Amino acid sequence: MGVPRFWREIPNRYNLIGMKCGYCNKVFFPPRFICPSCRRKGKLDPHKLKGRGKIISFAVTHAAPNGFEDQVPYAIAIIELEEGPRLTAQVTDCDPDQVKIGDEVEMVFRRIGQEGNDGPIYYGYKGRKIS
Amino acid sequence: MRKVAIIGTGLTKFGELWDISFRQMIVESGAQAIEDAGIDGKQIDAMYVGNMSAGQFIRQEHIASLIVDHAGLVPIPCTRVEGACASGGLALRQAVIAVASGIHDIVVVGGIEKMTDILTEQTTEALATAADQEWEAFVGATFPGLYALMARRHMYEYGTTEEQMAMVAVKNHHNACFNPCAQYQMEITVEDVLKSAPVDSPLKLLDCSPITDGAACLILAPAEKARQYTDTPILVAGTGQASDTLSLHDRPTLTGMRATVDASRIAHKMAGVGPRDIDFAEVHDCFTIAEIMAIEDLGFCNKGEGGKMTEQGETVLGSRIPINTSGGLKGKGHPVGATGIAQAVELVLQLRGEAGKRQVGGAEIGLCHNVGGSGGTAVVHVLKRGD
Amino acid sequence: MDVGIVGYGVYIPRYRLKIEEAARIWGADAERVKRGLMVEEKAVPGPDEDTATIAVEAARNAVKQAGINPQEIGAIYVGSESHPYAVKPTATVVAEAIDATPDLTAADYEFACKAGTAGIQTCMGMVEAGMIKYGMAIGADTAQGAPGDPLEYTAAGGGGAFIVGKNGSETLAAIEGTYSYTTDMPDFWRREMRPYPRHGGRFTGKPAYFKHVLSAAYGLLRQLKLTPQDFAYAVFHQPNGKFPLQVAAELGFKKEQVMPGLLALKIGNTYSGATLIGLAAVLDQAKAGDRVLAVSYGSGAGSDAFSLVVRDALEAKRDASPKVLDYVKNKINIDYGTYAKFRQLLVR
Numbered sequence: 001m002g003v004p005r006f007w008r009e010i011p012n013r014y015n016l017i018g019m020k021c022g023y024c025n026k027v028f029f030p031p032r033f034i035c036p037s038c039r040r041k042g043k044l045d046p047h048k049l050k051g052r053g054k055i056i057s058f059a060v061t062h063a064a065p066n067g068f069e070d071q072v073p074y075a076i077a078i079i080e081l082e083e084g085p086r087l088t089a090q091v092t093d094c095d096p097d098q099v100k101i102g103d104e105v106e107m108v109f110r111r112i113g114q115e116g117n118d119g120p121i122y123y124g125y126k127g128r129k130i131s
Numbered sequence: 132m133r134k135v136a137i138i139g140t141g142l143t144k145f146g147e148l149w150d151i152s153f154r155q156m157i158v159e160s161g162a163q164a165i166e167d168a169g170i171d172g173k174q175i176d177a178m179y180v181g182n183m184s185a186g187q188f189i190r191q192e193h194i195a196s197l198i199v200d201h202a203g204l205v206p207i208p209c210t211r212v213e214g215a216c217a218s219g220g221l222a223l224r225q226a227v228i229a230v231a232s233g234i235h236d237i238v239v240v241g242g243i244e245k246m247t248d249i250l251t252e253q254t255t256e257a258l259a260t261a262a263d264q265e266w267e268a269f270v271g272a273t274f275p276g277l278y279a280l281m282a283r284r285h286m287y288e289y290g291t292t293e294e295q296m297a298m299v300a301v302k303n304h305h306n307a308c309f310n311p312c313a314q315y316q317m318e319i320t321v322e323d324v325l326k327s328a329p330v331d332s333p334l335k336l337l338d339c340s341p342i343t344d345g346a347a348c349l350i351l352a353p354a355e356k357a358r359q360y361t362d363t364p365i366l367v368a369g370t371g372q373a374s375d376t377l378s379l380h381d382r383p384t385l386t387g388m389r390a391t392v393d394a395s396r397i398a399h400k401m402a403g404v405g406p407r408d409i410d411f412a413e414v415h416d417c418f419t420i421a422e423i424m425a426i427e428d429l430g431f432c433n434k435g436e437g438g439k440m441t442e443q444g445e446t447v448l449g450s451r452i453p454i455n456t457s458g459g460l461k462g463k464g465h466p467v468g469a470t471g472i473a474q475a476v477e478l479v480l481q482l483r484g485e486a487g488k489r490q491v492g493g494a495e496i497g498l499c500h501n502v503g504g505s506g507g508t509a510v511v512h513v514l515k516r517g518d
Numbered sequence: 519m520d521v522g523i524v525g526y527g528v529y530i531p532r533y534r535l536k537i538e539e540a541a542r543i544w545g546a547d548a549e550r551v552k553r554g555l556m557v558e559e560k561a562v563p564g565p566d567e568d569t570a571t572i573a574v575e576a577a578r579n580a581v582k583q584a585g586i587n588p589q590e591i592g593a594i595y596v597g598s599e600s601h602p603y604a605v606k607p608t609a610t611v612v613a614e615a616i617d618a619t620p621d622l623t624a625a626d627y628e629f630a631c632k633a634g635t636a637g638i639q640t641c642m643g644m645v646e647a648g649m650i651k652y653g654m655a656i657g658a659d660t661a662q663g664a665p666g667d668p669l670e671y672t673a674a675g676g677g678g679a680f681i682v683g684k685n686g687s688e689t690l691a692a693i694e695g696t697y698s699y700t701t702d703m704p705d706f707w708r709r710e711m712r713p714y715p716r717h718g719g720r721f722t723g724k725p726a727y728f729k730h731v732l733s734a735a736y737g738l739l740r741q742l743k744l745t746p747q748d749f750a751y752a753v754f755h756q757p758n759g760k761f762p763l764q765v766a767a768e769l770g771f772k773k774e775q776v777m778p779g780l781l782a783l784k785i786g787n788t789y790s791g792a793t794l795i796g797l798a799a800v801l802d803q804a805k806a807g808d809r810v811l812a813v814s815y816g817s818g819a820g821s822d823a824f825s826l827v828v829r830d831a832l833e834a835k836r837d838a839s840p841k842v843l844d845y846v847k848n849k850i851n852i853d854y855g856t857y858a859k860f861r862q863l864l865v866r
Contacts, residue, residue: 014611015617071565093532109571110567111566
């Protein structure tokens with residue numbers, strides 16, 4: 001991923017800044033630039049999500065993509081945040097076999113990847129089970 | 132708008148075609164189709180080609196120009212259509228629209244993908260570009276991972292089992308044994324599937340379609356002129372396409388594809404038929420769970436019953452609605468851009484009565500279903516035997 | 519001096535490597551090692567953690583506990599021996615992740631294990647001078663110990679964040695004074711581009727750790743005209759469980775004053791995080807009026823000593839974020855192979 005592309009999304013990746021439509025009050029994360037319901041009538045403004053949610057589904061990845069090989073096996077999940085939007089994230093700090101649909105998680109700041117040993121380090125969000 | 136018919140088909144062998152290049156595959160499948168249609172190249176008015184990612188697989192873009200050039204058909208217009216794994220189906224639909232509108236008469240539509248010139252890891256990465264790069268791939272979600280998320284939720288909501296998913300793979304491998312062009316010609320068992328290496332659990336290696344090279348081709352003509360070329364014109368009775376969100380997490384449901392439901396409804400309506408009228412279908416089984424969701428979304432059974440329908444043998448050869456008689460993506464192979472066209476080729480062979488040992492008896496109406504990514508795009512065609 | 523702590527937070531990773539596990543691999547007598555170091559196990563960062571991620575969670579905990587608007591933080595300093603980048607500050611990653619940007623100054627510090635306390639002193643000065651309203655100092659590390667080296671038993675990951683502000687009703691503990699003792703001392707170092715530190719063996723004891731810690735402590739006690747009896751707690755840099763007890767005894771502190779702030783037994787040596795985590799553990803249980811001594815030590819070498827007096831606001835506010843013991847208790851034991859993989863000792 002090119003550096004400007006990553007940098008642009010730092011507020012979203014680090015701080016879960018999504019968007020809220022002033023017209024219909026729907027919250028979006030990841031961010032969108034037009035409200036799909038209201039379109040031109042809508043007005044999207046940045047909105048910070050609290051970072052708590054629950055697991056809707058998960059998979060345990062054994063065949064990892066480039067850069068994730070050292071983390072295998074890892075759980076990847078679709079997490080529904082309290083405010084409504086769903087996002088995709090790894091579940092960290094637990095054995096993937098311990099993950100269940102319905103588990104409550106908090107989104108934490110972790111290292112997502114890096115561009116080799118010379119390139120930038122990418123930080124972002126992962127889900128951590130709330131015990 | 133006039134009706135459109137298919138007057139010729141061509142298909143290369145599907146598999147790891149080390150000796151055959153991208154350019155050779157075009158020519159092979161195209162020549163076959165033209166021969167099958169009994170036309171002369173000079174009669175072709177336009178070309179459409181479906182291809183997902185020549186840019187990543189062989190570092191070549193502008194393949195429309197490459198293809199029309201190597202087909203010897205310069206200066207006719209050639210257009211490349213991309214919709215991830217639905218590229219072939221989308222190209223077919225564009226070609227149908229072109230002929231139906233009257234702008235072109237004889238149109239060649241092909242699909243092609245050359246996936247094995249790079250390492251498997253690179254191919255997997257290229258395929259993952261069908262997912263949301265910023266919010267799915269970046270955080271470690273793989274393409275099988277996205278389907279695994281759907282599978283697990285389907286199991287949670289409907290009690291679908293890994294055994295039922297495995298039966299899809301077993302059936303499709305069995306069917307592929309009767310398809311000389313298929314990548315795999317070997318039977319497998321449910322136990323083979325369950326014991327195969329985990330990829331993204333609950334999906335295992337044998338739940339996943341392979342990496343394949345291949346090309347497929349169709350010749351379209353206005354239905355009113357079809358009999359000038361062939362005694363067995365096949366009518367494109369319906370075409371439908373729909374979209375859904377790119378990311379899986381942006382959809383309200385993980386257990387079905389709205390794009391399939393929408394595209395299917397449009398195609399059925401245009402063809403003047405309902406799911407009960409479909410005799411057989413080629414559906415998009417990139418993963419076993421995808422076939423289970425597809426037969427539900429296409430209306431062949433109720434939502435949640437795809438696993439049961441498969442388990443009860445209602446989709447095998449000889450059953451009420453044989454699914455993926457060609458072997459599907461799983462048994463036949465999945466050269467991404469070619470798949471949508473190859474599905475239509477199978478429909479044509481069946482409707483003409485030329486499907487040999489995998490023939491569906493009394494095949495009158497067939498359906499093919501092609502999906503892009505995790506369901507962001509879906510395209511459905513309904514084909515009937517012509518008058 | 520009219521400054522104090524308005525909030526603090528820590529983070530300790532979940533994974534633990536027991537002394538027995540490392541000793542098993544290197545053919546050492548685990549019981550002898552445990553006795554000698556007074557350490558049972560150490561905290562190991564997971565493969566998706568680094569000094570930045572540790573610093574961020576500690577910082578977020580501190581901000582939440584303080585209840586302040588992060589935009590009012592005027593300076594952030596992150597001290598570490600294991601910054602993720604050699605050039606590109608950790609402090610800016612933290613600043614973004616706690617929503618303190620863009621109107622602030624930031625920089626990274628290095629001074630072995632006392633880089634975090636150096637940051638506290640800087641913030642004290644800036645707040646006292648009226649340059650900033652709040653300053654945050656973080657000490658965090660994912661410490662490296664060469665495989666088979668004695669340091670490997672204790673080199674751990676963890677971090678603490680402290681927010682300094684002018685004394686007021688929100689102050690959790692006022693800082694009465696600080697005193698530092700610094701000399702140029704090659705007791706423990708790591709050269710540029712080398713993966714692991716080297717050290718002078720027994721040289722790291724009396725002339726290094728003890729000399730500097732004692733000198734800074736005596737210096738502060740003299741300056742403030744205080745004696746060990748005036749303190750409820752004493753926290754020392756803790757490369758192992760033994761050194762803090764030895765230096766405390768020499769200074770005249772009792773074991774009971776030191777134990778609450780001595781976490782090395784359970785988490786090892788978190789380097790730049792060590793003294794801060796020890797101080798946080800003490801604040802997690804201290805009462806209003808308690809006086810706390812905290813003395814850090816960084817090889818190279820130097821010691822920063824602080825005297826703090828707990829205020830009323832602490833008891834009400836400290837439950838807002840996870841406590842040190844919450845992180846200590848939340849653990850998963852791993853084997854040496856997993857540890858080697860996490861710490862990238864095995865490179866593909």
